[in-house]
Amino acid sequence: MPALVEQVGGALLAAAGDPSQLLPARQMMAFTLGFHIVLVPFGVAFTFLMLIANYRGLRRGDDEALLLARRWSQVAGVLFAVGAVSGTVLSFELGLLWPGLMGRFGAAFGIPFAVEGLFFFLEAIFVAIYLYGWNRMRAWAHFWSGVPIVLAGIGGTWSVVAANGWMNQPAGFRLRDGQVVDVRPLGVLLNGAFWHEAVHMLLAAYMVAGFTVAGVYAVGMLRGRKDRYHRLGLAISFTVAAVCAPLQILVGDLAAREVFQEQPAKFAAMELVPATHTHVPLLLGGFMADGEPHWGIEIPWGASILAGESPSTRIVGLDAIPADVRPADRIVTTVHLSFDVMVSLGFLLLGLSLWWGLCWWRRRRMPQSRLFLRCTAVSGALALVALWAGWVVTEVGRQPWTVVGFLLTRDAVTTAGNVWPFFAATVALYVAVAYGTFLALRLLRRRWRAADEHPGEPDAREVDVPYGPSRAREAASAENRA
């Protein structure tokens, strides 16, 4: 602790306009955002799967669906708790790492977050009511207490993404003498990048949650547990993800066109376009070195056709960006490869969804082959990688800007203290939290499996209590009663 204070103090003396904190600050932001975004789909979309199961259970008297809903709500509870705290850290970081952003632009940039705060509040309240209301509230009242969670999840996603969209396409304010003036809150919220980013992210959340959950049951089925419970768990989650996958391709295409129109620098990096041209080829893979693309598979005119539906579409190249704000080659390469990864994974997942859809259409049942189950088992991880890659495209693709045209990242970063020890402590803590989450989820699974295999034993009583009581606790309450 004294060492930390000393370091922090020492760095302050050396600082003053020094962007030495830029690297750790960016790494830390990327790390914590990357951690948090894994949990987001479970707060936003997993709760929707849970409600579908709950609805089915109540509507058709389907006990297995009800059991799924109950167990899913326990998992959602643990992940929501971790997501809530990692989200809190992000809001601290906005100030601790990027005071230049918050201090100068908070009056505009902060508005979407204020709206988000509202949704987060509602979500936290109704998550609690739903989680702890099992068997305590009337069945349908309990179901309806879950609906605001899903709506708040959608609203929350939209408002946070609105803030991100604003950084990409700032709107709804003017600068006078470096001060934010003439703020139009609706202009800030409904900035140009808002719609396509928000819908893109929402669908991504539903895909990640759907494929991940489906993967869990696919693994169970691969191990021989082909009972109705597993098939139902797979069917509910996979259906939601499979409906989203083709929509996501369409929205992604739309988003890429919007980026082409409104954020030419990012588009040039995504497609690895060194110089402004028509008839620009689409490059799959490859990297940027010395201002020229290398390797990669060229599809003639591809990029031009994708951007403007005609080979003669003119695409602005990286050379059009003033040299002092032109992204470095490695940044361009990162953006391009991430974009390729995201798109190819999107198509893979689309293929898997079509497989499911075709099978359903022709035979009215889900695909039975082990290959399908194997693919489904990894589909959640693929969707997650695509989600990460997408955020890399939008965030790294904006560099060197934090607020495009208004604020460079190096001017936004903190000059106070030393970010490295804070970053190191955060990594250590997050590793522990990730491990704890893993242990907690594994424990829930074991308990449920024991309950399934030995129905009637005390462990099966977990259906009475969300968050499964520990034996110690049961003993304690028995003691209380005695």
Add this chain to the structure above:
Amino acid sequence: MSTFAGVVLFLGVLAYAMLGGADFGAGFWDLTAGGAERGRRPRHLVDESLAPVCEANHVWLIFILVMLWTGFPTAFAAIMTTLFVPLGLAALGMVLRGSGFAFRKVMVRTDQQRVTGAAFAASSVMTPFFLGTVAGGIASGRVPTRGHGDPVTSWVNPTSLLGGVLAVLTCAFVAAVFLTAEARRRDDPDLEVWFRRRALGAAVVTGAVALAGIGILRADSPRLFDELLRRGLPLVILSAACGLASVLLLRRAAPRLLQALAVTAVAAIVAGWGVAQYPYLLGTHLTITQAAAPRPTLWALTIVAALALVLVVPAMGLLFVLAQRGSLESH
């Protein structure tokens, strides 16, 4: 207009001090409950009374941060670039606390519960301490308008330390009163006595520190001291009276009355701080009006606050009613 936004922000601080405070304090008693065997039943009560409301109570912190950085962006940047050490530690403490608490509910083995429980409980003491030092740093004027104040003395100073210690103690006091009431509601005389004793102890210590604090403030933050004894005097008296009353009535009064008294004691003293500091946001050099964002932004915040009043407050009320009625318990 800007004053109104300041009031809304401060209401968030109040709500967090009352609701989040009781949560933190429960962690304090969890931490000091002794070995696994001895502390099992108090921890059990802490777990059950905290679990349904824990998440929601801590959203107030997000509310405060959002209101601050949107409504008063320069002040937010100034605070963050000065008090980054306690704020960073508080942020990490929040992570440890929230995840530790969530994990402990799932864990079965005593050693696992002990590790996760200790993470939850220790950070429940750490976090309010650091937040208290932040409050002290702001109140005593150690955050310059342009930020980048001294990274050490801005929070290692008499007022900050007083703030940190008082934050931990008042949290512990409120929580002990709450848990006493909760134990009585559940007809558990042993636990009731267990928490009542601790509530008394916490009250005595908190009172003593508060009295000593008068001297500290007088020496370290004279303006705050003067205003606290002038404009804030009724609130200070109200706080002391409520604290005293809750201790005297601990044996007899209805649980709900006890909870109300304890919460009022905390709310009154925090409100006293706010009233004493008005019209300044930072120390005695940056007023609320000077720090405020442009008018349309404040309007947007007002609308959000109004929506919160319409949507969040009833929902929160529903949550508390359900929790109090036992509709959300897991026993």
